[in-house]
Structure formats: structure tokens, C-alpha cells
Amino acid sequence: MKHIIKIIFAYLFLLTNSNAQSLWLFDYGYNAQFNHLVENLSVDSLKTVVINGNEIDMPGLYTAAVERLYYFHKDTEAQFLLNNLNIEVDTTLPKWAHREEWNKFYTDAYILGLLGSTVAIEKMEVIADNENNYHRLYAIGHLAEAGYYNYYDFLKNEYYGGNEDPYILFLLGLYSRNESYKDEIKTILRNEVYSESDYFGVISRAHSLSFIPGAEVEILDEYFRNTAGKERYEYFFELGIDDKDGQVERSMFALQNEVNDTFRVEYLPSPDKVLSWNSISKRYLEPKFVNFLKGLNVTDPNSMTYNMKEFFLLAFVPVPPDSAKPTLDLLDNLKNYVDSVSSYAWIGDSQFKDELQSILQSAKTILQAGDSVACAIQVKSFQDKVDFVYKDSLNTDSCFVTLEGWKFLYWNAQYIFDRLPESDAIKEK
Numbered sequence: 001m002k003h004i005i006k007i008i009f010a011y012l013f014l015l016t017n018s019n020a021q022s023l024w025l026f027d028y029g030y031n032a033q034f035n036h037l038v039e040n041l042s043v044d045s046l047k048t049v050v051i052n053g054n055e056i057d058m059p060g061l062y063t064a065a066v067e068r069l070y071y072f073h074k075d076t077e078a079q080f081l082l083n084n085l086n087i088e089v090d091t092t093l094p095k096w097a098h099r100e101e102w103n104k105f106y107t108d109a110y111i112l113g114l115l116g117s118t119v120a121i122e123k124m125e126v127i128a129d130n131e132n133n134y135h136r137l138y139a140i141g142h143l144a145e146a147g148y149y150n151y152y153d154f155l156k157n158e159y160y161g162g163n164e165d166p167y168i169l170f171l172l173g174l175y176s177r178n179e180s181y182k183d184e185i186k187t188i189l190r191n192e193v194y195s196e197s198d199y200f201g202v203i204s205r206a207h208s209l210s211f212i213p214g215a216e217v218e219i220l221d222e223y224f225r226n227t228a229g230k231e232r233y234e235y236f237f238e239l240g241i242d243d244k245d246g247q248v249e250r251s252m253f254a255l256q257n258e259v260n261d262t263f264r265v266e267y268l269p270s271p272d273k274v275l276s277w278n279s280i281s282k283r284y285l286e287p288k289f290v291n292f293l294k295g296l297n298v299t300d301p302n303s304m305t306y307n308m309k310e311f312f313l314l315a316f317v318p319v320p321p322d323s324a325k326p327t328l329d330l331l332d333n334l335k336n337y338v339d340s341v342s343s344y345a346w347i348g349d350s351q352f353k354d355e356l357q358s359i360l361q362s363a364k365t366i367l368q369a370g371d372s373v374a375c376a377i378q379v380k381s382f383q384d385k386v387d388f389v390y391k392d393s394l395n396t397d398s399c400f401v402t403l404e405g406w407k408f409l410y411w412n413a414q415y416i417f418d419r420l421p422e423s424d425a426i427k428e429k
Helices: 004-014 033-036 043-052 061-084 097-114 117-130 138-143 152-160 165-176 179-194 200-211 215-225 227-244 243-258 261-267 271-276 287-295 304-315 328-342 352-367 374-392 403-419 423-429
Strands: none
Touching: 033 061, 033 352, 043 061, 043 271, 097 117, 097 138, 117 304, 138 165, 152 165, 165 200, 179 200, 179 215, 179 352, 200 215, 200 227, 215 227, 215 243, 227 243, 227 261, 243 261, 243 287, 271 304, 271 328, 271 423, 287 304, 287 403, 328 352, 328 403, 352 374
């Protein structure tokens, strides 16, 4: 049972409805359960089933015909469905009686909602207000998806009354989108997470918090920081799905606190993967993380973490800029990098720093005036000065550039230089 919530959430988010006119957040997709009843029927035959509204001795035929028309012929039959999904149901019937009539009524409401018809709200309310049908919780869920939150007391009574249907937690999650209920529901759902004793239970319960911005990440981060070994890494992996950029700080925490070297090394991705994998944050290639890594106290040369650390510091290069980012912004970024590498003592001598900043300001002013050739000359001058000081290791004065400083300044200057159209001609000179 404890895994069902995770399955529900994974399934729903994979099927998030991209149709902007739908009233519902989710499109649950085509249900092929009764497909065998309709797969060989023509469109006209399917429409006849809908118009007649009578399944005779074939339970599921009506629902199958409606869904077949929607999912396979919506482009041509949407208006037909809007005009003809009008099944009525006797709400006084006991729960066991005429179950198929409730099924058809729910099908109408659901498909009309996908088509954007507000009639769907009225129909879902009929279902949600009536305890004598099997679709009540689903109707309450759809209404919450559409922004109608009128059944909170009912859901709380079900929850505190011992209803263990995992869908109740999902519905509470949906209701947490409403500011009036958010804080109370957050407490309820967090307590559900704390009641679990293993990783899979924690993850499945934590998914119920996903409708509250940041809440799922917040509680999983607690577990990440208070576990170790394989379990900690499993939480780390899960967090990377929804909070990729937050992984950098978690890596820094684990690299300092994880004692198992087999797992510790997993928190340090190789630079080539950072550059090429969209699932890994590019923040691993920022000065903050590189500076942290330089100071990481891992000295055993037989340690996998030690070797990965040394490889990372040797092999990393700054992330190339977004091609859509203006060149003027790149010049500002490079000025910020000068400040950053200076703060980490990767360049020495304040006069040298000021000289670099002056060159970049001049390049920016020139580019703003429309002279990209002169701007390229300034960028090349900046790059040459950084390169000369880095390579001038025999000079004993206070002016220096470390490998890390050289990489961030030289490479980012190169990214700008390559973008300027006249840079090839300057290179040849």
C-alpha cells in the first residue's frame, strides 16, 4: 500500500495535461480496459452508442465509445461530444444499484472537463455531493484541480476517521494549493512522512507535499542530512529530480560528512558530465564549488574521492554561455569573475585586478558605441595579460594568477572573443 502514492504521483505528473482549455490539471490518458468493445467500430457507430446511451448487456461500452471518440477523434468530434454527453442519473439510487449509470455520468463529466466545458463542474459536484457512488473521491479531486475546494471538512473527517485509501493523501495534497488550508495540510502530510520507517515509505509520502512549493524538497533534504551511506545517496538522487541546482550544496555537505568513500565519491560529478548532462547542475563549475573543492580535506591518495577531486580541479573548464545572452552581459559576468577569483586569492595584486577591470569596462563602453573590432582588441588584451601573468611563474612579485583563476578568466574571455565577428582577423594579426 505504501508504494501506491508514489505510483499515483509519478503517473499523474507524466500525464500532466498540456491542453490549455482543459478544466483539469491532469489527463489520465486512454483507458484500454474496454477497448475490445469499440476498437473495430466506425466513428458513426461510436456516435450511435453515445446518442443511445444504453449499454444493454455490454457494461463499459458507453464509456469506451466516449473515450475512443475523445482520444482518437477529438479533432473532428469534439463538438459532437460537447453536444451529446448528457447522461442523467437518479441520485437517490443506492450505491450498488445502476453502477453503470454512475460510470457513464462520471465519464461525461470527466471528458467534458477535458474539453473545457463548465458543465463538467456541475456534474462533478453532483457526484461529489452524493455518497452513493464509487466516483466521489475522484470527483472531489477533479474539482480541486479546477480550483473548487468545498470538501475539505469531508476529507479531514475521512483522514482522521481512519480511511487508509492513499488517494485521500493525494486529495489533501491537491487541497494544499489553497492558501486557507496549506499550513494545516503541510503539517498533516509532514507527519505522514515522519511516520514511515524506510526510504521507500518516506519518498512515497513526501510526494504528497509536491503541491506546496518547496515542501517536498525541504523534508527530503532533512532526511538527506540525517542519514548516511546508501540511504543518504538515495535521498540525494531523489532530490536531484526536483531541485537540481540545490544539489551543489548537498554535495558540499556530503563530501565533508560522508565517511564511506564508495558513496562519498558519488557526490562529485566529473566535469565532462556537468557540461554534457542536463540532469546535473552547471553550478558545479562555478568558482564557489571549485574553491570548496580545493579546500576539501581528503588526503589519502588511495581514496576514490581524492582522485576524483584532483581530476576535477585539473580537468574542469567554465560553462560556455547561453548563445542567447547578449555580449554586453558576458562582459559584465567576466567583471564579476574578476571579483570572484580575487576574493578566493586566485589572482594577486590589487593593481593588477584594477587593470583587468579597467580593460573590461573599456571593452564594454566601446561595444556599446558599436565598435566590435575595438572591443575584440580589448578582450584579447585582457586575455593576454591573464595568460602572461599565469605563465610567468619565475616572477616573485605579488602579481599572480593561479590555475583556477586562469581558467575562469581566460576561458570566459575566449567565449566573448569567439562571439565577436572580427575576432578571426585579430587572431591572424
